[in-house]
Amino acid sequence: MDEAVIKYYRKLLRTRFEYAGTIENASIFLDSVGEKVLICGSTGDFMQLYINVVKNRIDDMKYMCQCDPTANVAVEILCALLKGKTLEEAAALKEEAFFQFLGSNGEELQKKAKGLLELLNKGIARYRSTAR
Numbered sequence: 001m002d003e004a005v006i007k008y009y010r011k012l013l014r015t016r017f018e019y020a021g022t023i024e025n026a027s028i029f030l031d032s033v034g035e036k037v038l039i040c041g042s043t044g045d046f047m048q049l050y051i052n053v054v055k056n057r058i059d060d061m062k063y064m065c066q067c068d069p070t071a072n073v074a075v076e077i078l079c080a081l082l083k084g085k086t087l088e089e090a091a092a093l094k095e096e097a098f099f100q101f102l103g104s105n106g107e108e109l110q111k112k113a114k115g116l117l118e119l120l121n122k123g124i125a126r127y128r129s130t131a132r
Contacts, residue, residue, distance in 0.1 A: 001070065002106030009069040012076055019079035021062040027053035028123040032115070035122055039074075039115035040067035047075065049119065051082075053127065058082045058090060074112035077101050078120070091124050093117060 012018075028051035032039045039047045045067050052060040061079045065071060077098050082090050098113040099105035 002104050002109060004102050004104035005070050005073050005106060005109060008073045008076075008102060012072060017072070017076065019062055019076055020064065021050075022048075022064060023050035023052050023060055023062050026050040026062075028127045030119050030123040032119055035119055037115050037119045037122070039112055039119065040065065040071050045071075047071065047116075047119070049075075049123065051123065053087065056086050056088075058085050058087070070106075070108040071112050073102070074098060074109060074116055078113075078116050082120075087124050087128070091121055093120070 028049070030049040030051075032047040045065075047065040047067060048063060050062045050064075051058055061082055063075045063079065065075060067075075081093060081097055081101060085093075095110060095113040095117065096105075098109060102109065
């Protein structure tokens with residue numbers, strides 16, 4: 001496992017995973033299993049994203065997951081990057097933002113970032129189509 005991922009995961013253990021949790025009546029709810037987006041990799045693992053949108057901005061974002069440490073690091077980074085952003089800014093987010101945030105672009109982080117962005121963009125598209 002990438003040294004930067006290990007270091008950040010240890011920080012998350014100390015800070016109790018800042019973005020872990022749920023949002024009741026979230027504007028956008030995503031389930032990696034239901035969306036058939038591979039993020040965690042193992043049978044029985046899951047990732048759920050809860051996004052609250054207010055006036056086209058991500059007001060709050062939480063997640064629940066049972067995944068490997070790299071996925072936990074990636075989703076925490078995603079939440080940190082997106083809070084306060086418009087949906088347009090969120091949809092334009094690229095994998096490189098994860099690498100800049102962490103200071104690493106290990107292969108596992110690349111896979112997790114790609115899967116999370118795919119899941120996020122599905123949710124944004126669905127939200128936009130039903131919010132009209």
